[in-house]
Amino acid sequence: MSNVLKVENVTMQFGGVVAVDNLNLEVNKGEIVSLIGPNGAGKTTAFNVITGVYAPTNGAVYFNENKIIENHPQGKMKKLYRGENNGKYHTSLAPTPDKITKLGIARTFQNIRLFKSQTVFENILIAKHCRRTSNLFTATFHLNGKEEAQMREETEKLLKILELENVKDELATSLPYGKQRRLEIARALATEPSLLLLDEPAAGMNPQETDELTAFIGRIRDEFGLTIFMIEHHMDLVMEISDRIYVLDFGKMIASGVPEEIQNNPRVIEAYLGGAADE
Amino acid sequence: MTKKKETIINVSLIVALLAVLYVMEHTLPSTAMIFTVLKKGAIYALVAVSMNLLNGFTGLFSLGQAGFMLLGAYTYGILTIPVEQREFVYMYYDGGIIHFSVPVVVALVAAGAVAAFFAYLIGLPVLRLKSDYLAIATLGFAEIIRAVFQWDKLGPVTNGSNLLKSYPTFRSVIFPFVVSGICIAIIVMLINSTYGRAFKAIRDDEVAAEAMGINLAHHKRLAFVISSFFAGISGALLAMYQTTIQASMFKSAMTYEILLIVVIGGIGSITGSCISSFLFIILSEWLLRFLDSEMYIGDFKVPLLRAGFRKVVFSIIIMVIVLFFRKGIMGTKEFSVRGIYNFFKKRAQRKNAVQGGDSNE
Numbered sequence: 001m002s003n004v005l006k007v008e009n010v011t012m013q014f015g016g017v018v019a020v021d022n023l024n025l026e027v028n029k030g031e032i033v034s035l036i037g038p039n040g041a042g043k044t045t046a047f048n049v050i051t052g053v054y055a056p057t058n059g060a061v062y063f064n065e066n067k068i069i070e071n072h073p074q075g076k077m078k079k080l081y082r083g084e085n086n087g088k089y090h091t092s093l094a095p096t097p098d099k100i101t102k103l104g105i106a107r108t109f110q111n112i113r114l115f116k117s118q119t120v121f122e123n124i125l126i127a128k129h130c131r132r133t134s135n136l137f138t139a140t141f142h143l144n145g146k147e148e149a150q151m152r153e154e155t156e157k158l159l160k161i162l163e164l165e166n167v168k169d170e171l172a173t174s175l176p177y178g179k180q181r182r183l184e185i186a187r188a189l190a191t192e193p194s195l196l197l198l199d200e201p202a203a204g205m206n207p208q209e210t211d212e213l214t215a216f217i218g219r220i221r222d223e224f225g226l227t228i229f230m231i232e233h234h235m236d237l238v239m240e241i242s243d244r245i246y247v248l249d250f251g252k253m254i255a256s257g258v259p260e261e262i263q264n265n266p267r268v269i270e271a272y273l274g275g276a277a278d279e
Numbered sequence: 280m281t282k283k284k285e286t287i288i289n290v291s292l293i294v295a296l297l298a299v300l301y302v303m304e305h306t307l308p309s310t311a312m313i314f315t316v317l318k319k320g321a322i323y324a325l326v327a328v329s330m331n332l333l334n335g336f337t338g339l340f341s342l343g344q345a346g347f348m349l350l351g352a353y354t355y356g357i358l359t360i361p362v363e364q365r366e367f368v369y370m371y372y373d374g375g376i377i378h379f380s381v382p383v384v385v386a387l388v389a390a391g392a393v394a395a396f397f398a399y400l401i402g403l404p405v406l407r408l409k410s411d412y413l414a415i416a417t418l419g420f421a422e423i424i425r426a427v428f429q430w431d432k433l434g435p436v437t438n439g440s441n442l443l444k445s446y447p448t449f450r451s452v453i454f455p456f457v458v459s460g461i462c463i464a465i466i467v468m469l470i471n472s473t474y475g476r477a478f479k480a481i482r483d484d485e486v487a488a489e490a491m492g493i494n495l496a497h498h499k500r501l502a503f504v505i506s507s508f509f510a511g512i513s514g515a516l517l518a519m520y521q522t523t524i525q526a527s528m529f530k531s532a533m534t535y536e537i538l539l540i541v542v543i544g545g546i547g548s549i550t551g552s553c554i555s556s557f558l559f560i561i562l563s564e565w566l567l568r569f570l571d572s573e574m575y576i577g578d579f580k581v582p583l584l585r586a587g588f589r590k591v592v593f594s595i596i597i598m599v600i601v602l603f604f605r606k607g608i609m610g611t612k613e614f615s616v617r618g619i620y621n622f623f624k625k626r627a628q629r630k631n632a633v634q635g636g637d638s639n640e
Contacts, residue, residue: 096489096495096496097489098491098492098493098495101491102492106491115484116483117482117483118480122476125476126476127491127492129474129476129477129493134473136474139469140465142468144473151473188490188491191491
């Protein structure tokens, strides 16, 4: 199996704080992989590195076995750097988030970030912008009618598949919470990704909504031929749908493996599940 | 209502408007106040819409509009002064260094292009800034431009702090309406295109927009450059309307006037900007004029009325709007034939429902 995403020796240091420390992980094609860990473990930071929001302090990220991000400590960070593998990387490759999205990595956010003044339909239509072939001139003078029609058609199709059809003309923010989450995923799918990153998709959901989401994630993986990498706190959800799990604590990877291994790993129980079991 | 029908109605409305203007021009005396209002209103509508594209649709709070209008006005003037007139206009600078002139339409496009070019250059550093900081930087730029154009050393081109005059102007009120109309139509088409949607996405949430593959730097620059292009054209129109150009005209107060129009009309509404620009001009040039002159009713001198009082009244109106009608006239809605049609249709349906009749849908 070829890996879709490979994170190699990634360290992210803010000033003197090492948020992610020498992270190595791989996500293979068609898998659902979860990244778990206590609050402040550096999960979202890892996501932000992969999606180009932060350039890592050191390390590299590969997508479909092509290097997309690489960095090494520079400037002031040369002295401050406390991570490992200093000197292993020499070039600096830091694309902006929009370029990463164009490569085929889409993401959702921990706190929902929809386009508030737009309808459900428009929210998804906007995401189609990055796959346009028209330029400013042809778009302004509506010479790209065919493409525009195709964008709208694809959006309709996506709405149908994700069962958001009946609310398509409503304002995105007027939807109930669960549907807003679903819309955010739909919007990410509209950018035609092959790898989908979900940042706590079940945050703030009730058990019933979580169950629905679990089925939903499995379904879109199959339907869109996706690979899914997600951060999640709901252990039921994680254990049920993950093919593999990585566990972060204080920026360091402390365990990885299939759900059963993780459940029985003493370090994980101590760091994370232990606390939950006491409740 | 079908799309075709809607287009027909819209086109006939535009034709009707132009016809009315034409008739008015041939029946009313050319000094009538209404023409001043219409001409200036059309010009301000264009610049207000261009500012709205930036502030209302892309979420970039820029206050450089007067600076770009100045660039447009000067470009237009410099390029169109007839060769034989240059000696008189540039009398302190030996007739200037430019010895050709171009047709009006070419000069109008050039006015926009020069403003857009400067916007591109300025955009490189200042578009990294956000909200208030961007406003301050662009405002500063506008002031700098104004000072530079009055600089003596640039006299052979800009005529220093002297007037530019004798360039071709318009007499008919139809000219500014047509030019502004075309420009506003292009802006509307842009906003309705996929790029317009990307602009709105940036306004709503930059982080999400970027994660959806929208290149922030590129799109912000586009909006800034396009907005400045049309501000440049409106500057050229304003120069034609005023028949003389002087850098000191384009003070930051002008930007505030435009901002005021945008706010009154509704940030994020094209038709709102158009309506409020005419409203603003009618009030400031016509209806509120009496506030500036002393008035006697019999022997009684009406208190407070004196030069400058108009500004006081205006300030109060602004405060009332900002405090109580923050959305402006239109909010983010648009005024359209379809909208009116749907409104009446709904009303008719409701009426039918109340009477117990069948609704049509």
